[in-house]
Amino acid sequence: xxxxxxxxxxxxxxxxxxxxxxxxxxxxxxxxxxxxxxxxxxxxxxxxxxxxxxxxxxxxxxxxxxxxxxxxxxxxxxxxxxxxxxxxxxxxxxxxxxxxxxxxxxxxxxxxxxxxxxxxxxxxxxxxxxxxxxxxxxxxxxxxxxxxxxxxxxxxxxxxxxxxxxxxxxxxxxxxxxxxxxxxxxxxxxxxxxxxxxxxxxxxxxxxxxxxxxxxxxxxxxxxxxxxxxxxxxxxxxxxxxxxxxxxxxxxxxxxxxxxxxxxxxxxxxxxxxxxxxxxxxxxxxxxxxxxxxxxxxxxxxxxxxxxxxxxxxxxxxxxxxxxxxxxxxxxxxxxxxxxxxxxxxxxxxxxxxxxxxxxxxxxxxxxxxxxxxxxxxxxxxxxxxxxxxxxxxxxxxxxxxxxxxxxxxxxxxxxxxxxxxxxxxxxxxxxxxxxxxxxxxxxxxxxxxxx
Amino acid sequence: xxxxxxxxxxxxxxxxxxxxxxxxxxxxxxxxxxxxxxxxxxxxxxxxxxxxxxxxxxxxxxxxxxxxxxxxxxxxxxxxxxxxxxxxxxxxxxxxxxxxxxxxxxxxxxxxxxxxxxxxxxxxxxxxxxxxxxxxxxxxxxxxxxxxxxxxxxxxxxxxxxxxxxxxxxxxxxxxxxxxxxxxxxxxxxxxxxxxxxxxxxxxxxxxxxxxxxxxxxxxxxxxxxxxxxxxxxxxxxxxxxxxxxxxxxxxxxxxxxxxxxxxxxxxxxxxxxxxxxxxxxxxxxxxxxxxxxxxxxxxxxxxxxxxxxxxxxxxxxxxxxxxxxxxxxxxxxxxxxxxxxxxxxxxxxxxxxxxxxxxxxxxxxxxxxxxxxxxxxxxxxxxxxxxxxxxxxxxxxxxxxxxxxxxxxxxxxxxxxxxxxxxxxxxxxxxxxxxxxxxxxxxxxxxxxxx
Numbered sequence: 001x002x003x004x005x006x007x008x009x010x011x012x013x014x015x016x017x018x019x020x021x022x023x024x025x026x027x028x029x030x031x032x033x034x035x036x037x038x039x040x041x042x043x044x045x046x047x048x049x050x051x052x053x054x055x056x057x058x059x060x061x062x063x064x065x066x067x068x069x070x071x072x073x074x075x076x077x078x079x080x081x082x083x084x085x086x087x088x089x090x091x092x093x094x095x096x097x098x099x100x101x102x103x104x105x106x107x108x109x110x111x112x113x114x115x116x117x118x119x120x121x122x123x124x125x126x127x128x129x130x131x132x133x134x135x136x137x138x139x140x141x142x143x144x145x146x147x148x149x150x151x152x153x154x155x156x157x158x159x160x161x162x163x164x165x166x167x168x169x170x171x172x173x174x175x176x177x178x179x180x181x182x183x184x185x186x187x188x189x190x191x192x193x194x195x196x197x198x199x200x201x202x203x204x205x206x207x208x209x210x211x212x213x214x215x216x217x218x219x220x221x222x223x224x225x226x227x228x229x230x231x232x233x234x235x236x237x238x239x240x241x242x243x244x245x246x247x248x249x250x251x252x253x254x255x256x257x258x259x260x261x262x263x264x265x266x267x268x269x270x271x272x273x274x275x276x277x278x279x280x281x282x283x284x285x286x287x288x289x290x291x292x293x294x295x296x297x298x299x300x301x302x303x304x305x306x307x308x309x310x311x312x313x314x315x316x317x318x319x320x321x322x323x324x325x326x327x328x329x330x331x332x333x334x335x336x337x338x339x340x341x342x343x344x345x346x347x348x349x350x351x352x353x354x355x356x357x358x359x360x361x362x363x364x365x366x367x368x369x370x371x372x373x374x375x376x377x378x379x380x381x382x383x384x385x386x387x388x389x390x391x392x393x394x395x396x397x398x399x400x401x402x403x404x405x406x407x408x409x410x411x412x413x414x415x416x417x418x419x420x421x422x423x424x425x426x427x428x429x430x431x432x433x434x435x436x437x438x439x440x441x442x443x444x445x446x447x448x449x450x451x452x
Numbered sequence: 453x454x455x456x457x458x459x460x461x462x463x464x465x466x467x468x469x470x471x472x473x474x475x476x477x478x479x480x481x482x483x484x485x486x487x488x489x490x491x492x493x494x495x496x497x498x499x500x501x502x503x504x505x506x507x508x509x510x511x512x513x514x515x516x517x518x519x520x521x522x523x524x525x526x527x528x529x530x531x532x533x534x535x536x537x538x539x540x541x542x543x544x545x546x547x548x549x550x551x552x553x554x555x556x557x558x559x560x561x562x563x564x565x566x567x568x569x570x571x572x573x574x575x576x577x578x579x580x581x582x583x584x585x586x587x588x589x590x591x592x593x594x595x596x597x598x599x600x601x602x603x604x605x606x607x608x609x610x611x612x613x614x615x616x617x618x619x620x621x622x623x624x625x626x627x628x629x630x631x632x633x634x635x636x637x638x639x640x641x642x643x644x645x646x647x648x649x650x651x652x653x654x655x656x657x658x659x660x661x662x663x664x665x666x667x668x669x670x671x672x673x674x675x676x677x678x679x680x681x682x683x684x685x686x687x688x689x690x691x692x693x694x695x696x697x698x699x700x701x702x703x704x705x706x707x708x709x710x711x712x713x714x715x716x717x718x719x720x721x722x723x724x725x726x727x728x729x730x731x732x733x734x735x736x737x738x739x740x741x742x743x744x745x746x747x748x749x750x751x752x753x754x755x756x757x758x759x760x761x762x763x764x765x766x767x768x769x770x771x772x773x774x775x776x777x778x779x780x781x782x783x784x785x786x787x788x789x790x791x792x793x794x795x796x797x798x799x800x801x802x803x804x805x806x807x808x809x810x811x812x813x814x815x816x817x818x819x820x821x822x823x824x825x826x827x828x829x830x831x832x833x834x835x836x837x838x839x840x841x842x843x844x845x846x847x848x849x850x851x852x853x854x855x856x857x858x859x860x861x862x863x864x865x866x867x868x869x870x871x872x873x874x875x876x877x878x879x880x881x882x883x884x885x886x887x888x889x890x891x892x893x894x895x896x897x898x899x900x901x902x903x904x
Contacts, residue, residue, distance in 0.1 A: 041615070044680065045612060148614075148764060149610075150602075153605060153609055154606070157605055158601075159602065159786070160785070160786050161494070161781070163493070228493075228496065295750070311778075313599070313601070313772060313782045315773075316772035317770070318771075319747065319771065320767060320769065327765045329764060330614055334613055337609075338609060342794070
């Protein structure tokens with residue numbers, strides 16, 4: 001009853017699927033290379049034949065990395081999404097427009113869509129997924145998170161029987177490369193960024209990566225699947241890595257912690273504390289201290305990983321290269337096959353739009369998030385200082401797990417480094433602000449959240 | 453065109469699926485618990501309703517961990533596989549018969565099959581997959597490898613656009629626990645096995661695990677999907693961990709290597725050497741030295757992991773708990789949903805049975821496998837010994853990468869530990885046998901293969 005018919009083609013017996021592409025940059029060329037090269041083996045494996053049919057590019061005359069029949073190129077994206085022979089539209093233009101408008105037309109025409117455009121789906125996901133649902137077609141976006149690592153498939157299918165409790169992800173290769181260099185070479189941020197740029201791992205304007213926005217886009221998409229709703233980028237609290245001081249990377253290492261840019265989604269039950277938020281979902285991206293023994297601490301350089309905790313499976317981790325022409329191309333082709341086999345499902349049921357499941361799982365505002373904290377204050381070297389700092393923390397209900405007083409700086413002040421127990425963000429920040437105003441404290445202090 | 457219709461149910465509009473279970477042990481109870489507990493959320497997520505319909509057990513009166521309507525139990529497996537109302541048959545009896553016979557009947561009745569029975573599929577896979585193909589239905593076996601880690605789904609769907617080059621897996625939790633204890637506690641095998649048994653990680657008769665057979669079963673199934681053919685357990689070369697000496701675990705650690713039971717599938721191109729095998733597939737399970745920096749070296753205790761190299765994605769690793777009631781139950785329910793959504797595909801196309809793709813990828817016989825080796829000889833402490841050992845190795849074309857001569861044992865002999873460059877198994881074994889016969893060498897020597 002569940003087979004796809006003889007030869008394992010799609011459910012309606014169709015066996016040849018025509019691909020229309022929007023854009024043909026690095027990832028597009030990767031897709032074309034895989035389709036052209038692997039067509040026979042894909043047909044052997046699945047019974048389905050996929051063909052490049054039409055490709056919209058800005059410049060039809062430009063030389064391409066892959067040799068393509070020039071007759072396939074058009075300068076007009078509308079031609080691709082309106083072509084009745086095109087079954088599946090692959091979008092690799094990036095950015096919001098014209099990608100959004102073209103994909104809405106493709107969906108309205110009943111075409112399956114495959115995209116690597118995390119920014120588009122994180123900002124306009126609800127509109128696009130609703131269109132897919134209304135027109136009974138699908139949007140594949142495996143390539144938009146962690147490149148060739150099948151993490152979307154894992155959340156949608158492999159872990160479907162789980163209630164997802166937490167996601168901890170290293171979802172941005174650029175920042176992971178920079179942090180790996182900072183931790184391992186004890187080199188400052190600016191130098192490691194420069195190295196990443198020289199190697200082509202970081203853009204000339206690296207802000208989308210280093211400010212945590214790219215990781216936040218991806219966390220939005222993972223959370224959609226993990227928590228069965230459609231989240232918006234505005235619901236994710238994002239902080240970047242561009243103000244990380246090497247000094248804190250060193251102190252963290254002394255304490256047994258690595259610094260990683262983690263994207264975190266966490267289901268939280270109501271706390272006992274009446275000032276606490278009554279349960280919901282934390283969505284946040286920020287530099288985070290994790291113990292060296294943590295599975296994510298060993299994810300180095302440009303590699304990505306997602307550590308997902310389900311109520312049945314416990315922790316599952318997926319790891320690999322999160323970007324690049326061929327890994328991302330591989331994920332797009334997997335989504336094409338998924339659509340062709342008729343198994344790409346509308347990612348969300350009507351229930352998820354119309355029965356408001358978010359009632360049970362509101363996004364917790366940043367000031368109500370719960371975490372352990374690392375904090376460093378630079379203080380004058382005189383008696384009684386530690387006691388006063390500890391007193392202020394205590395008065396805000398922040399309790400201290402450990403304290404290290406470091407050797408005095410050349411400038412004469414002494415760094416005090418503390419790890420707190422779990423507390424509420426606003427309490428911690430109120431205590432930190434009050435301590436910064438003490439006469440013997442030199443601003444600014446530094447703080448990081450800690451996950452164990 | 454690729455959607456599954458409104459409400460995202462199966463392709464033929466069916467929305468309620470009845471499960472017949474064969475067996476109701478630990479894993480079966482896990483499946484029942486997830487189905488009963490998660491039915492509403494599974495319906496929300498997918499539009500599909502799954503129901504327990506009939507359960508065949510040996511003893512209908514036995515008390516069960518999960519509270520089940522007693523009317524569902526039957527003592528007769530035939531009743532389950534012949535019930536026209538049953539859509540999907542879940543087999544959790546284990547062993548070969550009666551599981552094999554019942555599943556063949558279920559497939560002949562057009563029912564989708566979901567099983568965790570790796571031994572059955574590794575020994576009778578061809579017969580069962582052919583039956584699924586003939587009756588246009590499917591066999592889901594995600595639960596048979598690595599419990600709740602969706603590695604089967606990754607190979608079948610997520611990595612479909614890749615030519616898989618290698619699989620390196622820690623596929624057996626029992627042996628990984630024992631080896632973790634040996635490496636970390638420097639405790640001998642027998643003591644660590646006893647500890648594993650005390651904790652319930654190892655059976656009273658641990659031979660299927662410690663001899664490498666369980667890992668070999670799982671490697672067979674992963675290779676089916678990775679290399680698109682149906683392999684038999686007899687094609688896997690398996691060695692266990694039961695003869696690992698603590699001495700070698702220590703020397704390996706001194707050299708920077710951990711000892712793991714790895715399941716390895718490796719595509720090999722023809723070598724330049726005329727005595728070499730003309731390309732094919734290596735399938736092997738054996739204790740293996742891997743550098744401490746290798747991603748699999750950090751997979752500790754009962755955890756499993758599979759490191760898969762594809763031509764497009766590069767290395768992808770999946771990691772998690774490889775066994776247990778709830779992780780395995782979670783994988784079975786994922787396969788049930790997959791079958792219900794109509795997306796469980798016949799795993800193999802007719803091509804794979806009738807066009808003999810194995811011509812291109814013969815399994816390489818054990819004596820022709822290629823590897824680096826760790827070898828330890830115990831020799832008398834006198835001059836010229838090292839030179840003679842090295843001369844014999846050289847005469848067989850085995851070249852040495854590094855040598856360590858250890859302190860003399862209490863018994864007076866001296867261990868010489870060598871790491872070779874890559875060579876062919878039969879050459880290494882011929883050299884080792886010849887060296888063991890030298891008058892100053894005390895038998896037996898010890899050897900391990902090395903992966904970098």
